[in-house]
Amino acid sequence: MVYRAEDTLIIYGLTPGLIDSAPIQKSLTDFCKKKKSMVSSDRFNLIMFLKNGPNYLENFTLNPDHIPIALKSLEEDLVRGNISAGIFLAIKLIIEVFKTISERSFHLVIILDSQSNDIPNDKVPVLINLINKVKEMPLVIDMISINTGNLFDGSKFKKIAEKSGGDLYSIKKVKELSSILNILAEKKEVSAFSAFEESVTHISEENFPFYENFAEIPLDIEEMRTCSICYQKDINLVQCTKCKTYAHKNCWALWSKTVHFGIPNVFRCHICFNLLKLDKDLVEMVHSGILIYEEPQLEDVQKYIDDIKVINVENYIQSLEAQEGPKVVQIEYPDINLTVKDDDITIIIDDE
Ligand SMILES: [Zn+2]
Ligand SMILES: [Zn+2]
CATH class of the missing domain: 3.40.50.410 (von Willebrand factor, type A domain)
Known part of the structure; x- marks a missing residue:
């Protein structure tokens, strides 16, 4: 067991x-x-x-x-x-x-x-x-x-x-x-x-706002940096509030679909497990295949998401x-x- x-x-x-x-x-x-x-x-x-x-x-x-x-x-x-x-x-x-x-x-x-x-x-x-x-x-x-x-x-x-x-x-x-x-x-x-599939904890919909409140909004960065998911350089990245990892909003929105926190726009950082959230509308659109930001394209990102090596929680x-x-x-x-x-x-x- x-x-x-x-x-x-x-x-x-x-x-x-x-x-x-x-x-x-x-x-x-x-x-x-x-x-x-x-x-x-x-x-x-x-x-x-x-x-x-x-x-x-x-x-x-x-x-x-x-x-x-x-x-x-x-x-x-x-x-x-x-x-x-x-x-x-x-x-x-x-x-x-x-x-x-x-x-x-x-x-x-x-x-x-x-x-x-x-x-x-x-x-x-x-x-x-x-x-x-x-x-x-x-x-x-x-x-x-x-x-x-x-x-x-x-x-x-x-x-x-x-x-x-x-x-x-x-x-x-x-x-x-x-x-x-x-x-x-x-x-x-x-x-x-x-580590990233927590929907089994069955967060009920009435408690979504409570849990969403714990999650932090990634910081806006206006400098040329490399996305930690798709490895493209961009000036439109956001940053994890805890480990300072950079990613595109598109990339994290697609990652949130893969990892199932239980609340669509809430997810854990793929590097440090920190609870993050993105705008609900943006996430919903990315999840249904529509992009607000042109770059990067979803089909490209998906390949990178599939390749993310998840860190071991026990070692962490x-x-x-x-x-x-x-x-x-x-x-x-x-x-x-x-x-x-x-x-x-x-x-x-x-x-x-
Ligand atoms: Zn990216
Ligand atoms: Zn992080």
Whole structure:
């Protein structure tokens, strides 16, 4: 069986001093190692709650050993988990990855206890709305609550987990944690497909504007440059916002037809996977064989498109790994903010 590589983000929302943390940290370490042994390009991240705000690893890491290291180094300064702030931050971090790397699925695993902050009522519809969109990346949220005898109402947590296709698991004893995590480690998308064919993620049409909003418009260049697809020199090229590769709009419009992101005018750069978009009308015309720009001719471009050597995602992921391991970064609580625009289709996660 071939598994799709996954980026897992753990929200460690346990209340300090309530439960012995050593067996929990061991279970989480085993969970990451098991996932890693199943798919070598799986990556990990961790959110913990400290007095000044949530801490997390700057980048998802291929090395599961960084999870217990971060857990141990931050443990002393933990405060009670603000789970809803953690979920917003997690989704923001996951969107950043989705924008620049293809062929992954995302798994948010939240460990909480009966004293974790409940999700405020006004945040529930905002979260549900957001999850309805981001679950198509795909992102699944699973939660495990460790109940220590206090009265615990997990109904809002459960509602949110289920909305994403995940679940809330309630356990009474810490030793039950490892068997739940074992099940979650095996719960994976069993679809494998090539790096640029993501239409299998079934982005529904009502969510097109949300995903289109993540994609960047290639920059206009008014200098003589060589197109990276058809190799013709031209002054009418555009440039990838991330890797600075040049291409004709015609060339990228035809490439977008070949790669099936799921939204016709949205595609990933053939060099760096960055999510890009071109004008809808231009793309539609090129796809139906009509040219706005005379050059290059479509039949010529098609030959070049067929010849594009796609870079290997796994090698690319390896190249992103920081040599000295990921840094722990911290943001302040007020920085996590969701702005839902009036038309209710664009959600901006504000980190100004
Ligand atoms: Zn070209
Ligand atoms: Zn690029």
